[in-house]
Amino acid sequence: MSAFGGAGKGWGARLVVIAPYAWLFALFLLPFLIVFKISLSQTAIAQPPYTPVLDLAAGWEGARAFLDGLSADSFVLIGSDTLYIASYLRSLEIAAVSTALLLLIGYPLAYAMARAPARLQAVLVMLVVLPFWTSLLIRVYAWINILQRDGLLNQALVRLGIIDEPTTWLATDAAIYVGMVYSYLPFMVLPLYATLQKMDDSLLEAAADLGCRRFKAFWAITLPLSLPGVVAGGLLCFIPISGEFVIPDLLGGSGQMMIGQTLWSEFFANKDWPVASAIAVVLLCVLLVPIGAYERMQVRRFEEGR
Amino acid sequence: MKRGFAPWADPSQQPLVRFDAVTKRFGDVTAVDRLSLDIYEREFFALLGPSGCGKTTLLRLLAGFEAADAGAILLEGRNIDGVPPYRRPVNMMFQSYALFPHMTVAANVAFGLKQDRLPKGEINARVAEMLALVKLERFAHRKPHQLSGGQRQRVALARSLAKHPKVLLLDEPLAALDKKLREETQFELMDLQARLGTTFVIVTHDQEEAMTMAHRIAVMDHGHVKQVSPPADLYEQPNSRWVAEFIGDINIIETVVVSQTGDHAVLETAAGRRFSVGGVADAGAQAFMAVRPEKIRIALTPPLGGGLNHVAGRVVDIGYLGDMSIYKVRLDDGSVMRASLANARRGSERDIVPDQPVWLSWPPEAALLLTK
Numbered sequence: 001m002s003a004f005g006g007a008g009k010g011w012g013a014r015l016v017v018i019a020p021y022a023w024l025f026a027l028f029l030l031p032f033l034i035v036f037k038i039s040l041s042q043t044a045i046a047q048p049p050y051t052p053v054l055d056l057a058a059g060w061e062g063a064r065a066f067l068d069g070l071s072a073d074s075f076v077l078i079g080s081d082t083l084y085i086a087s088y089l090r091s092l093e094i095a096a097v098s099t100a101l102l103l104l105i106g107y108p109l110a111y112a113m114a115r116a117p118a119r120l121q122a123v124l125v126m127l128v129v130l131p132f133w134t135s136l137l138i139r140v141y142a143w144i145n146i147l148q149r150d151g152l153l154n155q156a157l158v159r160l161g162i163i164d165e166p167t168t169w170l171a172t173d174a175a176i177y178v179g180m181v182y183s184y185l186p187f188m189v190l191p192l193y194a195t196l197q198k199m200d201d202s203l204l205e206a207a208a209d210l211g212c213r214r215f216k217a218f219w220a221i222t223l224p225l226s227l228p229g230v231v232a233g234g235l236l237c238f239i240p241i242s243g244e245f246v247i248p249d250l251l252g253g254s255g256q257m258m259i260g261q262t263l264w265s266e267f268f269a270n271k272d273w274p275v276a277s278a279i280a281v282v283l284l285c286v287l288l289v290p291i292g293a294y295e296r297m298q299v300r301r302f303e304e305g306r
Numbered sequence: 307m308k309r310g311f312a313p314w315a316d317p318s319q320q321p322l323v324r325f326d327a328v329t330k331r332f333g334d335v336t337a338v339d340r341l342s343l344d345i346y347e348r349e350f351f352a353l354l355g356p357s358g359c360g361k362t363t364l365l366r367l368l369a370g371f372e373a374a375d376a377g378a379i380l381l382e383g384r385n386i387d388g389v390p391p392y393r394r395p396v397n398m399m400f401q402s403y404a405l406f407p408h409m410t411v412a413a414n415v416a417f418g419l420k421q422d423r424l425p426k427g428e429i430n431a432r433v434a435e436m437l438a439l440v441k442l443e444r445f446a447h448r449k450p451h452q453l454s455g456g457q458r459q460r461v462a463l464a465r466s467l468a469k470h471p472k473v474l475l476l477d478e479p480l481a482a483l484d485k486k487l488r489e490e491t492q493f494e495l496m497d498l499q500a501r502l503g504t505t506f507v508i509v510t511h512d513q514e515e516a517m518t519m520a521h522r523i524a525v526m527d528h529g530h531v532k533q534v535s536p537p538a539d540l541y542e543q544p545n546s547r548w549v550a551e552f553i554g555d556i557n558i559i560e561t562v563v564v565s566q567t568g569d570h571a572v573l574e575t576a577a578g579r580r581f582s583v584g585g586v587a588d589a590g591a592q593a594f595m596a597v598r599p600e601k602i603r604i605a606l607t608p609p610l611g612g613g614l615n616h617v618a619g620r621v622v623d624i625g626y627l628g629d630m631s632i633y634k635v636r637l638d639d640g641s642v643m644r645a646s647l648a649n650a651r652r653g654s655e656r657d658i659v660p661d662q663p664v665w666l667s668w669p670p671e672a673a674l675l676l677t678k
Contacts, residue, residue: 205371206404208391210418210469220417224408 106188195229328377339529355526585675
């Protein structure tokens, strides 16, 4: 009998459990450890552009030299130079405002979708997902065309007589928010729609039956019960927006950079891999806070049996 | 408690709820068709019928969730057409209970009272009173998902009663409970209704439930009321073949009226067999003789005197149900009649076995004469 036979589980069952962990180990933990290691290194004009590099051929001595070569200089730099801190704060600010805007736009949209006739709902979901069929880059470039000085937006506004001459849209914060809201709307709408759609209509009938008007019932019943969707959609938007690079780079101005842009310039312009890696590690730690909170909420919900 | 309460028989009584020729259509389907019905104060009224008969629609019309296409619904003599659900002095207990999952039991019960902006002390007192009524005081701070099905049902009941509605609507309130709990709860509901004096209108597809609890039952089919009667009348005096067959078990024999003397009629089947039945019908008319299985005597020998109302046949099937046995008997003309006998004694093997010749007989008063 095989040594594993006693557990009474086949290899198939084992594989199902092991596969996601193996996936996470190989594609998340391992790369993260590499990045973490680079963040503890120092720049060098070499290939790769940092030291120390673990030299296995040198044996024990090589390993000791490798450990002695590690330093936390990059983290000290990030903590002391206000450029980085400002960049983090700006990212979090843009992510927070974008997420709030997304929620304000996405919630009514998801609500209308969930209330639409059943036949129509599949079509509406399809329409929300439809932009994914085109590359994000192309869609953001399209926004450049719309927002530039002689672009569609200014032409339309001038022709409608709302403004007398073209204004600057591109390279402003407004353009960044337009791009963020446009690109991330499906990530907000879909989880919200999923929670709103499965809500029991009889709850609203019961509220009405007990003397509650529709508008009030929304605040008393619908909104609290859709909070899991609000949190899920909020995190799905907030986390990637915090690290967003393409949208601020193409639509935003040349002023204060978001952390993704700072990371990019450290990596490609300054060729400072250790600082770039340290930025990534700190960003991950910052974003672990909301992820952890969400995880705790999920566990509690699971235990409540909902 | 039930006896002596018959406001529907008193012409001076005004109904609390009146459906006046109400029609409700959903697309091509007419769920309620020119239906008229009176329900009286303190009455425990049941709407009974197969699924899709329009009983739930009728309840939802009264609650205000649906608007009638034609006709009027009157509450205390006033037309409530166009009055939104949140302004009707009527509360509903939902089949799914529809408890607010994010609120505690106490908050669920308090919800309706808060909408009326009652003072906090009064709300708390009323919630405590309601929870005591359904014996859930100890569960006030639980959330619905922490309760059993029976407890949730009682929270729903307490919540719908908290505002002291003029009419309490109950949509299949016991459907989700298991049989034992359902029977207990039936009696609790009856007791509660009698104590509070609130008018209850219950929708159910379970005739035993309706028979047990209600003062009167409206039997519905395809948006029409077929008959409105107290349970015993419905069982013993159905007004049509449809109602007779819907309520309980019954043998129906198609006949023609031969003669009518006094309050008895003589009926004849196509095969020439004659029966005497209590009832009035025109000679020559089509009629159904209906007799319930428990009112038929089954014997191994022909009845003495050899009067009318007996048939001979062979036992083809015996159904043992515990409290009673049902005998299916094939008559000479090929038709099958059912007779039942209570199993009054334990383990008594009857002499009646399959394929045995037997005689079925019943007195004229036991049978019904139905003309439609």
